[in-house]
Amino acid sequence: MSTRAHECLMRMYEEEHDLEEYQSGVPRWCTGCGDNAILTAVQRLCRDEKLRPEKTVFVSGIGCSSRFPHYMKTYGFHSIHGRALPIAEGVKLARPDLHVFVNTGDGDCCSIGAAHWVHAIRYNMNLTVVLHDNHIYGLTKMQASPTSPRGLRSKTTPRGAYLEALNPLTVTLGIQNVSFVAQVVDWVPELVYDVIAAAYHHRGCSFVRIVQRCPEFMPNFLDPWMHDPNRTLLLTHEKGLHISASLAKVYKNQREHDPADLNHAREVASVEDPIPVGILYRNPDVPCYEDVREIKQLRTTDLIRGGLESEFDKFTVWPQEQQVAAPGAPSQA
Ligand SMILES: Cc1ncc(C[n+]2csc(CCOP(=O)(O)OP(=O)(O)O)c2C)c(N)n1
Ligand code: SF4
Ligand SMILES: [Mg+2]
Numbered sequence: 001m002s003t004r005a006h007e008c009l010m011r012m013y014e015e016e017h018d019l020e021e022y023q024s025g026v027p028r029w030c031t032g033c034g035d036n037a038i039l040t041a042v043q044r045l046c047r048d049e050k051l052r053p054e055k056t057v058f059v060s061g062i063g064c065s066s067r068f069p070h071y072m073k074t075y076g077f078h079s080i081h082g083r084a085l086p087i088a089e090g091v092k093l094a095r096p097d098l099h100v101f102v103n104t105g106d107g108d109c110c111s112i113g114a115a116h117w118v119h120a121i122r123y124n125m126n127l128t129v130v131l132h133d134n135h136i137y138g139l140t141k142m143q144a145s146p147t148s149p150r151g152l153r154s155k156t157t158p159r160g161a162y163l164e165a166l167n168p169l170t171v172t173l174g175i176q177n178v179s180f181v182a183q184v185v186d187w188v189p190e191l192v193y194d195v196i197a198a199a200y201h202h203r204g205c206s207f208v209r210i211v212q213r214c215p216e217f218m219p220n221f222l223d224p225w226m227h228d229p230n231r232t233l234l235l236t237h238e239k240g241l242h243i244s245a246s247l248a249k250v251y252k253n254q255r256e257h258d259p260a261d262l263n264h265a266r267e268v269a270s271v272e273d274p275i276p277v278g279i280l281y282r283n284p285d286v287p288c289y290e291d292v293r294e295i296k297q298l299r300t301t302d303l304i305r306g307g308l309e310s311e312f313d314k315f316t317v318w319p320q321e322q323q324v325a326a327p328g329a330p331s332q333a
Contacts, residue, residue, distance in 0.1 A: 016047075023072075037186045053073055179283045237256055
């Protein structure tokens with residue numbers, strides 16, 4: 001290969017993209033919606049990690065948050081309510097070379113998609129899963145979700161939700177093969193970025209719960225936490241997030257937590273006020289499903305086409321005359 005061709009190739013691989021090259025359309029989310037902060041952090045991450053748009057896929061279910069793939073100039077799949085995870089797993093199985101992200105709401109993941117959530121954690125495929133937890137069904141205009149606080153009046157709970165909210169962190173940390181769990185609040189952009197970046201760098205199914213504002217249907221619900229930094233518990237550890245001096249100055253309520261300690265992670269996860277933020281659990285040694293499954297077949301286009309054709313041939317009804325002439329057909333004599 002000539003030096004010039006080699007240089008061209010190298011440039012192609014090391015291609016840098018501006019932020020705008022990951023941005024698509026104007027988000028339709030309400031002003032002040034936490035989804036906007038998550039989108040900004042993810043677009044910055046894609047730029048900083050030089051993710052090639054044609055090698056990156058965002059998969060979502062249905063909900064306000066699930067509009068996410070529309071706003072990324074990458075591949076995307078705005079799929080079916082509750083089914084973001086199995087679809088993302090299918091993409092990853094077929095194309096392990098792609099960066100696959102999942103954006104799912106608290107209704108999408110913890111209600112209709114709950115069974116898929118459990119199994120996605122257990123399969124531990126290399127995905128970055130972002131749970132946009134606004135504690136409500138936003139898109140369908142205010143029905144209670146599993147993470148809605150007890151007593152919340154909504155269209156489905158006019159007398160107030162009867163049950164205590166489900167805690168997505170403790171649930172996830174209780175599932176076999178869990179390998180990465182983190183939490184952050186949408187109003188601290190620096191931490192949103194750092195947590196999603198740590199999740200992206202983890203090889204396995206990284207689950208990030210983002211406590212997200214929905215000013216439209218949960219107005220002022222998170223204000224007490226937003227306005228009082230002491231109601232945020234910053235998790236610190238040399239193996240955790242790097243906490244800048246300016247952040248540490250504001251968020252003085254801190255606790256040392258080793259992300260390798262699962263029992264302590266479960267204990268921290270069960271604290272809901274103050275809201276713990278940072279990496280709760282990380283175990284890079286949990287095997288990924290892609291690595292342990294036995295069939296390691298090279299899926300070339302020809303192989304797939306050949307397989308499909310032989311399956312279709314089984315159901316072909318040949319006209320009488322062709323049956324006689326068909327090569328290899330049993331002799332009529
Ligand atoms: C099978 C199916 N059931 C119900 C719906 C209606 N539906 C659409 S979005 C949604 C809930 C969305 O809530 P969430 O996942 O929390 O997303 P948010 O809008 O809050 O971001 C529901 C019930 C649907 N589209 N498909
Ligand atoms: S309804 Fe809530 S979740 Fe949906 S876009 Fe508006 S603020 Fe965001
Ligand atoms: Mg929601």
